[in-house]
Amino acid sequence: MDAKALKAEFPILNQDINGHPLVYLDNAATTQKPRAVIEAVKRYYEWDNANVHRGVHTLGSRATDAYEGAREKVARFINAPASRQIIFTRGTTTALNIVASGYARQTLREGDEIVITPMEHHSNLIPWQQAAKATGATLKYIPLQPDGTISLADVESTVTERTKIVSMTYISNVLGTINPIAEVAKIAHRNGAIIVVDGAQSTPHLKVDVQALDVDFYALSGHKMCAPTGIGALYGKAQLLERMEPVEFGGEMIDFVELHDSTWKELPWKFEGGTPIIAGAVGLGAAIDFLEEIGLDNIDKHEKKLTHYAMDSLSAIDGITIYGPRQERAGLVTFNLGDVHPHDVATVLDTEGIAVRAGHHCCQPLMRWLKVSATARASIYLYNSEEDIDRLAQSLVRTKEFFQ
Structure with a gap:
């Protein structure tokens, strides 16, 4: 896989920031969009723009075909049994809610x-806090190991016959931890619970098979996998989705409406009230085509190699603290540089054209567990290279010297 050649497919990456070529290392927040995705959205608005599932005219038919075609692509991408088990949402947050x-x-x-x-992430914490408050359920936590991983022994001791829901991120957006979802699913099911997976950070980077993992619900965001913002998806096992009531009511999700009662459409449309995110779905379908052409295995292999390189390069900087597991981890490095505040680190890096994230990363309880108020995070994707990591490491050394 040629990261430099792939970088040329992303127009935004071909620019200077503060007089320096852009190095974009904020991919866990959002990824950039390849020309193929930009052109697909542009083409939809120029040629096919119409509402879906309603009009019998040509534009309406083409828009519906594109929208439902994107649903088929999502189902194939994560190996869902059927496209009707894919609900289009605004993103992972909406799906989990x-x-x-x-x-x-x-x-x-x-x-x-x-x-x-x-x-x-707060998106997979606050909804469960609110559900617990509304129902009288108890919210419990699987403890973390010192390196930011979880042990299956702790999962076994935390999940009991009273547990009804286990919800967990596949990949931590701070620690880079890759959680053993398939094994946790077995423990949850053995105790009569379902498992919900936050797949925001996993879907863009490794091959996901919801059937092999045996997860009950799986949420993903398009903008973290080269698609536009504002589009995502929820996968659910059919029997669970069929039991659920919709959470939004209005046009498109209804079957029959009477003066005092209504009935809902079948899956997936009962969860998609109102005009859906059509252009976003078209863009998501184009992003899936783009990623599948590269190959998720190739992306995973490239990121693992680059992550090891980044860990070695940054670990060599005196005074740096890196958080999360040292070996099996996803493509991000979260760190602090001595006593320099992460926001100051990110600001200085930006003056040299390097984009990283600084803050609590929507993980305030985890920051308290780490005993810090904030961290800096460099997260990689398919278009990043060793040259990007070299520039980051060199700039961090200069940042440290500047503040000393």
């Missing part, structure tokens, strides 16, 4: 348990 509202609040009772981890 649908499960917390449409499933958890309907099924949980006082004394039931929801099990999560301290490494969760």
Whole structure:
């Protein structure tokens, strides 16, 4: 895989920032968009723009075909059994909220348990807090190991027969931890619980098979996998989705409407009230085509090699602290540079054209576990290279010297 050749497919990366060629290392927040995705969205608006599922005219038919075709691509991409089990959403946050509202609040009772981890993004924490408050359920946490991983022994001891939901990120957006989802799913199911997976950080980087993992719900965001912002998807097992009530009501999701009652459409449309995110779905379909042409295995191999290189390069800087596991980890490095505040680090890096993230990364409980208020994070993707990492490391050395 030629990262430099792939970089040429992303127009935004061909620019200078503050007089320096852009090095974009904020991919865990959002990825850049290849020309193929930009052109697909542009082509939709120029040729096919119409509402879906309604008009019998040519534009309406073409828009519907493109929208439902994108759903088929998502189903294939994560190996869902059927496209009707793919619900288009605004992103991972919306998808997780649908499960917390449409499933958890309907099924949980006082004394039931929801099990999560301290490494969760707020999007996979606050919905469960609210569901617990609304139902009287108890929120429990699987403890973290010193390196930011979880042990299956701790999962076994935390999940009990009272546990109804286990929800967990596949890959931590701070630690880079890759959680053993298939094994956790077996423990959850053995205790009669379902498992919900936050796949925001995993779907763009490694091959996901929801059937092999045996997950009950899986959420993903398009903008983290080269697609436009504002589009994502929720996968659910058919029997669970069919039991759930919709969380949004209005046009498109109905079957029959009477003056005092209504009935809902079948899956997946009962969860997609109103005009859907058509152009976003078209862009997501184009992004999947782009990623599949490269190959998820090739992306995974490239990122693993580059992550090891980044860990070695940054670890050699005196005074740096790197968080998360040292070996099996995803393509990001979260760190602090001595006593220099992460926001200052990110600001100085930006003056040299290097984009990283600084802050709590929507993981405040995890920051408290790490005993820090914030960190800096460099996250890589398919268009990053060793040259990018070299520039980051060199700039960090200069940043450290500047503040000393």
